[in-house]
Amino acid sequence: MSIRSGDDRPGVTSPVTPGPGPLGGPAGRRPRAPVAFTGRDLAAITARAERLLLRNRAFLDRLDAELGDGDHGENMSVGFGDAARAMAAGDSGADIGDLLRRMGHLLVAGVGGAGGSLYGTAFIEAGIAVAGLAALGPEDTARALDAAAEGIARRGRCRLGDKTIYDAIRPAADAFAAALAAGAGQEAAILAAIRAAREGMHGTTPLVARRGLALRLGERSRGHQDPGATSCYLLVRSLLATGRRGA
Amino acid sequence: MTTAPGVSALTEDELRRTFEESQRQADTVFAQYQLSQLLALGGDLPQMASSVIGELVRASDAVVGAIWLAAPGGNELRLAATEPDLLRGPAGPTGWTVGPIIRAPGKEGDIPAHLIPGGFVTAGVARSWVTRHGWHGVSLDERRDLGDGTLEAQVVGVLALRPPDGKRLPGDRVRLLGLVRHELAIALRAAQLREELAGEQALLAAILDGATEGIVAVDRSRHVVRVNRAAVALIGGHVPAAGATCEQVLGCREGADLRCGPRCRFREVLADPSGIVETELRLATRDAGEIPVAASFSAMDGPEPGAVVVLRDLRSERAAEELRASFLAAVSHELRTPLALISGYVDSLLDLGLDPDAQRRSVERIGSAAARLQALVDELLDLTQLEHASLALHRSRTEVADLVASVTGGLGEWPGMPPVTVAVPPGLPLVQVDAVRIGHVLVNLVDNARRYGRRGGAIHIRARRQRSTVVITVEDEGPGIPPDERVLVFDRLYRGRSAREAHPRGTGLGLHVCRRLVEAHGGRIWIEPGDDHSAISFSLPAARRNPAVGEGTA
Numbered sequence: 172m173s174i175r176s177g178d179d180r181p182g183v184t185s186p187v188t189p190g191p192g193p194l195g196g197p198a199g200r201r202p203r204a205p206v207a208f209t210g211r212d213l214a215a216i217t218a219r220a221e222r223l224l225l226r227n228r229a230f231l232d233r234l235d236a237e238l239g240d241g242d243h244g245e246n247m248s249v250g251f252g253d254a255a256r257a258m259a260a261g262d263s264g265a266d267i268g269d270l271l272r273r274m275g276h277l278l279v280a281g282v283g284g285a286g287g288s289l290y291g292t293a294f295i296e297a298g299i300a301v302a303g304l305a306a307l308g309p310e311d312t313a314r315a316l317d318a319a320a321e322g323i324a325r326r327g328r329c330r331l332g333d334k335t336i337y338d339a340i341r342p343a344a345d346a347f348a349a350a351l352a353a354g355a356g357q358e359a360a361i362l363a364a365i366r367a368a369r370e371g372m373h374g375t376t377p378l379v380a381r382r383g384l385a386l387r388l389g390e391r392s393r394g395h396q397d398p399g400a401t402s403c404y405l406l407v408r409s410l411l412a413t414g415r416r417g418a
Numbered sequence: 419m420t421t422a423p424g425v426s427a428l429t430e431d432e433l434r435r436t437f438e439e440s441q442r443q444a445d446t447v448f449a450q451y452q453l454s455q456l457l458a459l460g461g462d463l464p465q466m467a468s469s470v471i472g473e474l475v476r477a478s479d480a481v482v483g484a485i486w487l488a489a490p491g492g493n494e495l496r497l498a499a500t501e502p503d504l505l506r507g508p509a510g511p512t513g514w515t516v517g518p519i520i521r522a523p524g525k526e527g528d529i530p531a532h533l534i535p536g537g538f539v540t541a542g543v544a545r546s547w548v549t550r551h552g553w554h555g556v557s558l559d560e561r562r563d564l565g566d567g568t569l570e571a572q573v574v575g576v577l578a579l580r581p582p583d584g585k586r587l588p589g590d591r592v593r594l595l596g597l598v599r600h601e602l603a604i605a606l607r608a609a610q611l612r613e614e615l616a617g618e619q620a621l622l623a624a625i626l627d628g629a630t631e632g633i634v635a636v637d638r639s640r641h642v643v644r645v646n647r648a649a650v651a652l653i654g655g656h657v658p659a660a661g662a663t664c665e666q667v668l669g670c671r672e673g674a675d676l677r678c679g680p681r682c683r684f685r686e687v688l689a690d691p692s693g694i695v696e697t698e699l700r701l702a703t704r705d706a707g708e709i710p711v712a713a714s715f716s717a718m719d720g721p722e723p724g725a726v727v728v729l730r731d732l733r734s735e736r737a738a739e740e741l742r743a744s745f746l747a748a749v750s751h752e753l754r755t756p757l758a759l760i761s762g763y764v765d766s767l768l769d770l771g772l773d774p775d776a777q778r779r780s781v782e783r784i785g786s787a788a789a790r791l792q793a794l795v796d797e798l799l800d801l802t803q804l805e806h807a808s809l810a811l812h813r814s815r816t817e818v819a820d821l822v823a824s825v826t827g828g829l830g831e832w833p834g835m836p837p838v839t840v841a842v843p844p845g846l847p848l849v850q851v852d853a854v855r856i857g858h859v860l861v862n863l864v865d866n867a868r869r870y871g872r873r874g875g876a877i878h879i880r881a882r883r884q885r886s887t888v889v890i891t892v893e894d895e896g897p898g899i900p901p902d903e904r905v906l907v908f909d910r911l912y913r914g915r916s917a918r919e920a921h922p923r924g925t926g927l928g929l930h931v932c933r934r935l936v937e938a939h940g941g942r943i944w945i946e947p948g949d950d951h952s953a954i955s956f957s958l959p960a961a962r963r964n965p966a967v968g969e970g971t972a
Contacts, residue, residue, distance in 0.1 A: 240455075285455070288448045326448050328476050382476070384455055387469045 207357070208307040210270050212412075214258040217274065220409035221255040224248040227405060234398035238385035243286060243398040250282030250290075267307055271298030271315070285383060286399065289323050289336055290406075296322030309357040316344035316364070327382060334378040334385065334392065339403035343368035361410050368407040372400040442590045446597070449477040453598050457605035463487075466609045467499035470602060471577070475501040478591040480579035485558075487575035487606060498575065498606075553578040554587040556595045558603035574603040574610075632711070632729035635718065640664045640684050643724060652711070652729055654703045668727075669702030683715040687725045691717035701729065710736060752794055756787035763787075797931060800858075804934035811852040811938060815961045818846050818881050818888050821853060825860040826879070835868060842881040847960035849888055855935050856958070860892070862928045863954055867894035870952065886960050887941065893953035899945050908933040908943060932956070 208216075224231070224247045231244030254277045261270070275294030279287050300318035301311050320340045329335040346367030350360035375397035383399075385392045428436070456469050467485045475483035487498040549555060555578035561569050577599065581587045587595075626633055632649030636642050642662050650657055658667045664684055683695045695715040700708040710732040718724045763780040766772065772780065819842045826838055849856075860879070867877045871894030878893045899907060907929050929943075936943045936956045946953035 285448070285452060288444075288451070292444075326445060328449070381472075383452065384459065386472060387456065387459055387461055387465055 207309075208267065208312060209305070210262070210264055210267055213267060213270055213274075214255070214261070215412065216409050217251065217255040217258045219412075220406050221248065221251040223405045223409055224251050224402065227401075231398050231402055234396055234401055237395045238380060238383075238388065238392055238398065240284070240384060242284060243402060246283040246286055247290075247402050250278050250287060253277055253281040264305070266302070267304050268298045268300070268302035271295070271301065274298075285327070286336075286402070289327050289399070292322040292326040293319035293336075293340070309351050309360060312357065313344070313348045313351055313360075316340075316347050320344045329382045332378060333381040334375045334397045334400070335380075335382050336397075336399035336403045338375050338378075338397065339368040339371040339400040339407070342371040343403075343407045358411075365404075365408050365411060368404040372396065372404040375400045446590050446594050449473075449594055450597055452477070454601065457601060460609070460612075463606070463609040463613050464499065467606060468501070468503065470606075471499045471501040474577070474579060474595070474598075477594065478579050478587055479582070480587065480591075481582050482580040483578065485575055485577050485606075487558075487610065488573055552583075553580045554592065554595070555579075556599045558599050558606065560603045560607050561600060572607075574607045577602065632731070633726060634664070634667060634729070635724055635726040636664050636684055637722065637724045638688065640682070640688075640725075642667045644726075649729060652701060652703075652709060652731060654705065683713070684725045684727070687715045687717045688723070691719070691723070693717075698732070699729075709733060749794075749798070753791065756790045756794075759787040760784050760791075797928070800931050800935075804931065804938070811855060813850050813852050813939075815848045816851055816853050816856075818842055818849060818890065818958075821849075821851070821856055822860065822879055822881065822890070824853070825857050825864065836871065836874065837876045838864070839876060839878045840880075841878070843883075846881060846883055846888055849958040850961040851939055851958055856939070859932045859935050859956065860890070862932050863892040863956075866928055866954070867892055867896070867952070870894070871896035883960075884957065887957040888960055889955050889957045891946065891953050891955040893946075893951055896952045898948060898952045901947075907945065929954075 224244070228244035228248045231247060232241055233244075235241050235243035254274050257277055258270070258274065261273070272295050275291045275296075275298060277291075278294060279291030281287065282290060296318040297315035300314045301307055304311055307315060320337065320343075323329065323335075323337050323340055327335060327337065329337045331338060331341055343364040347360045347364040350363040355363065373396070376395065377393060378397075379390060380386055380388060380392035380397070385395075385397075453470065453473055456473060457466070460466070461469075467487070471483040471485050474480070482504075483501045485498045485500075487496060489496060555576055557576050558574045560572045560574050562572065563569060577595070579587060579591075579595070626644070626646040627648075629646055630648055632652040633644070633646040634642060634649050635644035640663055642658055642664055645653075645658055645667065653667060653669070664670065664682070670682070683697065686695055687693060693716075697713055697715075699711050699713050701711050703709055712730040712732055714728045716726060718726055763784045767777060767780050822840055822842055826840055864877060864879070871877060875895030878891075880891045880893070882889050882891075933943050936958070940959045941957040943954065943956040946955055
């Protein structure tokens with residue numbers, strides 16, 4: 172089973188490139204990312220995240236059943252559904268840092284299991300990092316991603332290689348910053364982040380879990396892809412606007 | 419930074435501190451949540467202890483962590499897990515453990531001396547030890563409300579974390595340990611109890627399956643909940659399906675011995691748990707046969723009441739009883755016949771005016787009957803001696819030809835003795851035997867051949883060398899012994915089917931005595947294969963070429 176992402180199957184194994192290969196949009200249209208993220212974009216991103224999570228809910232549950240308690244897909248799609256509805260109904264013109272923090276609190280409350288705490292922390296930390304801004308330019312996005320990664324590391328007390336969300340978010344944040352430093356625009360930087368998150372996600376498979384419920388499995392956790400890193404990849408991926416922007 | 423109206427009086431510094439404090443609290447809550455998740459998973463004790471200590475070391479930025487657990491009912495605290503895992507390495511942690519046991523140095527004065535060698539005696543001692551050594555320790559107590567409002571704390575173990583050198587464990591981590599220690603204690607104790615239970619179940623299963631008696635346990639509604647291996651064998655080798663009732667498993671029928679229905683023994687002991695019902699039953703087997711068993715029904719105590727029956731197979735007991743009875747009948751018959759002869763001849767000697775020739779014949783008959791009695795009594799005595807392995811052998815180096823000749827020389831006097839041929843080749847090695855005993859073996863075999871051989875047929879005695887033994891064979895022209903009886907005939911009291919049918923007399927002792935005597939000499943005895951004749955051979959080890967000749971016992 173692989174990640175399902177609209178029409179581009181087998182999803183996970185196909186490279187994410189800025190060329191043709193519309194994610195749900197008409198063929199030949201380039202995926203677009205905004206030059207700066209506004210509150211409206213955040214609502215759209217959250218809606219995309221919910222759709223991606225819903226499509227991959229069973230897959231995430233199955234991954235989680237191998238390592239944890241089997242409800243990660245369920246928890247994530249429910250929690251991001253709440254968040255997406257709140258974001259759609261909310262004041263999209265407000266301070267984007269505030270929006271991110273509000274979303275973080277919604278996730279803490281709405282996503283069951285450890286995932287709620289960790290993703291909630293990530294959004295709250297990201298929100299604190301970009302407090303007071305009405306839109307995020309590429310540098311702001313880099314800061315927000317970095318703060319999100321650090322928040323997860325602190326709350327979860329995890330490091331790279333522990334077979335956690337952090338194994339996807341940290342490389343994504345780093346790749347985003349590195350792309351900017353190399354002169355790329357926001358869209359190219361997002362693509363780089365997605366690629367890094369995907370590699371990080373795949374990289375969790377051979378690892379022995381050192382955090383969370385999979386800890387008890389020890390060596391037996393080897394050979395299973397981490398569900399947290401997988402959902403994290405899906406979230407990073409939802410940063411990329413598809414043909415149906417704002418849908 | 420913008421502030422909400424209600425907190426506008428707070429400075430930015432105060433706000434930051436409040437924020438950081440709530441961050442730390444959230445961290446603690448999250449760590450506590452992670453631990454609860456691990457504990458809720460259960461698992462075996464070593465696994466649970468090591469994942470708990472791993473989680474806590476990580477959550478506390480400690481360098482090392484360890485959990486010591488009290489053996490249930492004991493005073494010792496044993497090292498259960500460390501992080502990093504030092505127990506799996508060849509060396510193990512040094513300095514803070516002695517083997518699997520950690521000691522409390524310097525505290526002897528505080529504790530009764532006899533409790534010292536085991537290690538920590540109380541969690542308090544352990545905690546003070548870990549504290550002195552730069553660790554942060556908490557005792558893991560399981561608390562129980564005694565019902566009158568007082569709490570009883572039972573020490574389950576001690577958990578300790580060592581912060582990096584020169585540092586103390588941060589306050590929020592100390593608080594975390596305080597928050598989780600009772601939960602940890604309960605979870606670890608539960609894991610200990612699960613292990614104990616599993617051990618006891620394994621022991622119980624081993625005892626049940628090792629028992630030679632069949633054991634069947636039923637619940638209150640007489641559904642079978644446990645059947646041991648011996649019971650499965652008794653009821654025909656098939657394991658009953660789950661939920662089978664006692665009558666299905668034991669094959670009870672109304673009116674049969676097992677008295678299914680209102681007179682069921684299980685009902686009886688379930689209704690009156692104080693009683694034990696002992697009885698004999700005939701167990702119906704799957705092949706429609708019946709097995710006599712001694713059964714003992716009793717009730718089981720506990721939260722799930724039930725009853726158990728212990729079944730002892732009486733078949734071999736019954737067979738042994740039958741054998742004993744037939745042996746006694748045979749022996750008394752054998753004794754009675756010569757006795758009747760003797761008293762008959764004595765009567766006629768006393769009452770009838772017999773002529774001297776007839777008197778002489780009567781006395782001779784009395785003599786031969788007495789000799790038969792003597793032989794029979796000797797046989798019984800031999801058997802008794804043989805059974806007690808106290809047979810004295812007077813061995814000497816003997817020619818096989820002499821052995822055979824000593825037996826055949828007296829045969830002519832036996833009434834009805836068929837012709838006997840002897841074939842002993844020259845040059846056979848000597849044998850180191852008790853000549854009287856081996857002579858007895860030969861006489862028994864010849865007598866056996868005389869009784870069961872074809873009437874008028876000859877008896878052949880042969881000897882040959884076979885490797886380092888000499889084999890002597892006694893053959894008759896009788897029907898031969900069926901293959902399935904060839905081993906059994908040497909058993910005590912066994913008499914072949916055909917022998918029983920054709921010759922009701924006989925004790926079944928002769929061949930058994932032969933076997934014991936031959937084996938006492940280090941040889942063996944067997945029936946030669948073949949259907950058209952009957953040949954019994956026995957081997958005797960050849961004497962060594964030039965040994966010091968001596969008399970010995972075996």
